[in-house]
Amino acid sequence: MTTIALVTGANKGIGLATVRQLVERGLTVLLGSRDLEGGERAAREVGARPVQLDITDDRSVRNAAEFIGSEFGRLDVLVNNAGLLVRKPALEVSAEDMRAEFETNVFGLVRVVHAMLPLLRLSAAARIVNVSSDSSLFSKTTDPGSMFAQSHDSFVYSATKAAVNMLTVKYANAFLADPALRHIKVNAVTPGYVATDLNNFAGVRTTDVGARVSVHWATVGSDAPTGGFFEEDGPMPW
Template structure:
């Protein structure tokens, strides 16, 4: 079966930026699958958006569970035939100063923010190959910028507690670059555009909703990159003002 509408998968989509991204993509006419580790929470979010008349459904998806990710990809293949947009939004933040961060805490963060992205992307590539205009957006963070951090830029948030988080997002940015280069040399994926997006300091559960930007504002750049035209960029790092320094 092949869906007539463009099909998008957003991971971690039951709340916050992920939910706002799912809503905005559906408002643009895409059929959106709300990936959620908890199916119940995903269904609650999907029910809310469906009441708005939006074409969304919940999909159980724990990015740290390869078997579950594979089952989700098979479900998408059976129901829709392809995938046009993948938004790797699911993320984990557990604040801890550098000198107190243990290897186990570091692994937990990388398991979701890095290895989870590779797991979902790898499982999704056969479906993305079937799309005439595939897009991948990796949700990163301005705090992952090596340039801005080196230059001492005053980045928002708890600077002394994001050691593991920013390291994982910097690794995610390198994944974006490496995927972009690999796709460019693969005839079946050369048309796939992949970029990293920084939503900015956005009010979510990760920061106890202390940030000044709304989830809708944070989702703006993600949605723009997910719906790029054929002449749009690939292998870049952007916020809603333009390119972000690596």
């Protein structure tokens, strides 16, 4: 039986590379994107199925879940890849300035998980991958010599990704406590410093390399851990 996967924010960058690699592994992949036309072009390029999905919009997420349910009857893999970075000096950021990034990176993730959970429940071995960032780590942001300690303009982004890490742990604990949901494994991953439009293509890794960690945790077996935070080479020091 074919594994059904959904990747959010997948019409470009790491998301598109993730879709491509999952398709190459034989999965049926739904490529989620806010812009349906752009998503359709990207999906044709990699052999995926396009789905209009704006994770900040309740109706869009609900419609996507209904489509997946009617078309496939379940969801086996969810990769929460969609993310937003708005650069602004930390000391200039207001509470209002924070809303857009939290709406996408935190509330959007929860919105999608909540809507897809009934479909993940129906999978025999569901997997959720939450894409986080090195910039969420205390071990790096408290190192004065680290680029993350000096990146004052990613003030909000780093906070949202720290929230993603904690949500991952809380979801994992809740799933393990529910006999009907223990088959769902959820982990956070970091693709590393990848050249994407989020960093004006300053990153040193390619999107194909950055996508590998998401693909790995989207396809792990039943003996894999849950509730962790990983890079391609293994666990990250929180």
